[in-house]
Amino acid sequence: MPGIVTSTMKTEIKVRFAVWKCSNCGHEKRQEYPIGLQRVQAPELCDNSTSAGADRQRCPPRTYSLDLKKSEYFDNQLMKLQEAPENIPTGEMPRSVLVTVDRYLADTCTPGTRVKIMGIFNITRNQSSNNDVSSNKQFQNKIQRPFIRVLGIQSLINEGSGCFTGFAQPNITQEDQEKFEQMKRDPNNYENLCKSVAPSIFGHNDIKKAIACLLFGGCPKRLPDGMKLRGDINVLLLGDPSVAKSQFLKFVDRVAPVSVYTSGKGSSAAGLTASVLRDPSTGDFQLEGGAMVLADGGIVCIDEFDKMRAQDRVAIHEAMEQ
Numbered sequence: 001m002p003g004i005v006t007s008t009m010k011t012e013i014k015v016r017f018a019v020w021k022c023s024n025c026g027h028e029k030r031q032e033y034p035i036g037l038q039r040v041q042a043p044e045l046c047d048n049s050t051s052a053g054a055d056r057q058r059c060p061p062r063t064y065s066l067d068l069k070k071s072e073y074f075d076n077q078l079m080k081l082q083e084a085p086e087n088i089p090t091g092e093m094p095r096s097v098l099v100t101v102d103r104y105l106a107d108t109c110t111p112g113t114r115v116k117i118m119g120i121f122n123i124t125r126n127q128s129s130n131n132d133v134s135s136n137k138q139f140q141n142k143i144q145r146p147f148i149r150v151l152g153i154q155s156l157i158n159e160g161s162g163c164f165t166g167f168a169q170p171n172i173t174q175e176d177q178e179k180f181e182q183m184k185r186d187p188n189n190y191e192n193l194c195k196s197v198a199p200s201i202f203g204h205n206d207i208k209k210a211i212a213c214l215l216f217g218g219c220p221k222r223l224p225d226g227m228k229l230r231g232d233i234n235v236l237l238l239g240d241p242s243v244a245k246s247q248f249l250k251f252v253d254r255v256a257p258v259s260v261y262t263s264g265k266g267s268s269a270a271g272l273t274a275s276v277l278r279d280p281s282t283g284d285f286q287l288e289g290g291a292m293v294l295a296d297g298g299i300v301c302i303d304e305f306d307k308m309r310a311q312d313r314v315a316i317h318e319a320m321e322q
Contacts (some may be wrong), residue, residue, distance in 0.1 A: 068232050
């Protein structure tokens with residue numbers, strides 16, 4: 001399934017093969033645990049004492065402790081995968097699913113990466129928190145939580161050319177390539193492209209030329225001393241009410257392969273860049289990407305830019321400069 005990684009948690013080390021040692025009689029028990037979200041719990045009774053005869057004294061319950069050196073471990077990381085913003089129907093909330101990656105796949109994705117994953121759909125019991133006294137234990141055990149155990153991640157990150165992150169590229173066929181070759185030979189190519197930007201809006205030729213340049217972008221340059229010059233321009237539309245400013249914005253949002261549309265009035269600096277959230281189940285902090293992160297390699301369209309607070313606007317200027 002394709003999607004975009006919105007948040008990642010830090011990598012944990014989990015037990016794959018546990019060696020339990022009885023503190024009373026020294027008996028060792030090796031136990032295998034499935035890869036997933038299950039918790040590791042020590043066995044209640046010592047196996048050596050249950051199989052012993054009447055003459056031997058039985059070990060008391062809960063004497064097993066984990067032998068850390070003999071046990072085997074693996075890396076495990078939880079991530080949240082959300083459907084790509086351009087695939088969501090207008091006015092609907094994006095759906096997300098919990099995915100777990102292990103071993104060499106851990107720490108390969110950051111928030112904002114577009115990926116295709118292959119995995120196994122699983123369900124696990126939702127663990128109730130210890131302080132939730134009022135919850136009914138019998139009912140709590142019935143709640144199942146879906147997650148996907150990932151077997152492979154395919155992501156296309158080509159940082160050198162500054163291309164789209166992941167799978168946002170349109171599928172270009174042989175016919176399309178032939179059309180591009182014909183367009184290349186046309187002397188009025190630039191004029192034709194500008195006319196096809198929001199063709200239902202009359203006039204505004206200069207603005208349409210600017211938007212065409214914004215959509216195509218230029219070539220980013222990396223200087224010998226390591227300084228990077230961006231190849232893209234930022235466009236600010238100023239004008240009276242009802243002169244189709246928002247219509248141009250909506251057109252760019254619809255046409256660009258990677259784009260996120262947001263309004264300036266309700267946007268905060270955290271919603272545009274990134275926010276740090278506390279995970280309710282574990283209490284760890286995790287980073288969740290905002291609009292600028294999700295539209296990395298694409299276009300962010302911000303309506304009502306003048307209604308934004310000054311401290312929120314500063315967060316955007318830093319990203320615009322890059």
